[in-house]
Amino acid sequence: MTSLDLRGAADRADLRLGAGALAGLDEFDRQSAILTWRGRMLNEHVSARVFSTLARQLERAGVRGDRPARVGAMVAEEWRHADRCAAVVEVLGGDPVVALPALPPVPEHEDADAIEAVLRNVISVSCLSETVAVALIDAERRAAGPPALQRLLAEILADEVGHARFGWRLVEEYAPSLSPTLRERLGDYLVIALDDLATHELSHLPARPSPSSAAEAVGVCDGHAARRLFFATVNEVIVPGLEASGLPALSAWRAAQELGAWASAQKVDPRARMTA
Template identity: 45%
Template sequence: MHPLGATDSPCDARKLGMSDLLNLRQEARARMPAVVAPPHLRKATAQTWRARMRNEYGSAHVFEGLADQLKALGQSAEIVAEVERFALEERKHGALCGAVVEAMEEEAVTPPLESTEYPTHPEVSLLEGTVRNLLSICCLSETVAVALIGAERLEMPDGPLKTLLTEIYGDECGHSNFGWRLLPTLLEAQEVDEALIERLGRYLRVAFAHLEKHELMHLPDGPPPPPEGAALGLCSGRDARKLFYATVTRLIVPGLESHGLPARHAWENRCFGS
């Protein structure tokens, strides 16, 4: 899930009818990995992967929005098709995460993410609005996802769950890489001047604040799960938080700075109002 589509209000299952629920049982059961969890970890495993299923599936619309924006900007059909494929991959990730829920003998059903509008940033040009979203989606969120999933994958022993996670990881690498590849091309446009770069810096202050809030919300600072949890994707939230900060400060900030964006100042001065 991407913070630009984030909402703080949790979905209340009690107010939803069955037809309003996100039900991926069929797709999930078709992909069920042969994972056996010790009984004391089954509930936590199902909970973790159900939350992932909801976030992954719910993030697809962000790529649909980005594909539309890139198309409007006159980007090639190949680029637009690549981003449209990312949306399909996020829905597939939803089904893969649901498959782990079903493997725990629970149901891949959850309240969906609250639908939020894709930000088009009408107060700035189409190019500038697109760069903002590319930064937030690919260079920030997806890059953090690559780091977190990559670390989880390294801790996981070989087996069907690692194979499933590797499929998700490979796609997330593609989503992140796309942003870092396209960014310099978009920044080469004639309308990109000092004032636009400065405005992007101001946008990044807000984007970083949302990213941090979103990630910390999903990475609990409580006691770590037992060591056998790593085989099921149950990771220490505390370690993941450290990795999040390292990814931002050592990878994302220097990466954006290398493209001429004032990312260090933006990170150090992150705030919710521009």
């Protein structure tokens, strides 16, 4: 199996947390943090692959301006994020090497024309996943203890904000020209995309607190707080934003909650559900 090997990342990033930052970690905390950052390293690598495909789709769809090139730059940013996450793994005493799982192809949406296919993926990647990432990373930045880790998370956050804004601006630009039929089709797709988003995020946000304040200071999140933040981001940012562009996001989110096994099997707090 192919591996992602980013050894030497701490030197490339010139990252040093200092002995004091690690002194409060017991071995369980340290291993939890290593697993967390190694998982992020892999996720950022996967994101680079997704953006590579999206750049090609934009070109095929004839999307004007510098947008394909901008998405190409996002690929490099995600690679850098993976390397920064690997740097944290190393300073925590871990090995930034992980086996690459078999990954499904990025959807080409062969049932849709080129513009609809691009809009589906832009909505899924930027308006959904990257918007959630912005909220979660900002919370992690605020909770981080070592100043060097705060700066690293701020660097990643700035890029993720740009990735999310890219999608929101593209959707806003195309929204006035969307036919009622296409809006309905995108609404149907949103049910699937929102279900996939919740399934993915909740599987990576364990329903348990951080093992300690020391672990939380080096990036091991409080799963309960992160889950609440996820639902708040969907309810208060994503759904209203898509509705403002004329997409039936509210009904799609309600349908996703009825459809998704996560809504019951994951024991989601009913107060987190969309009730408006």
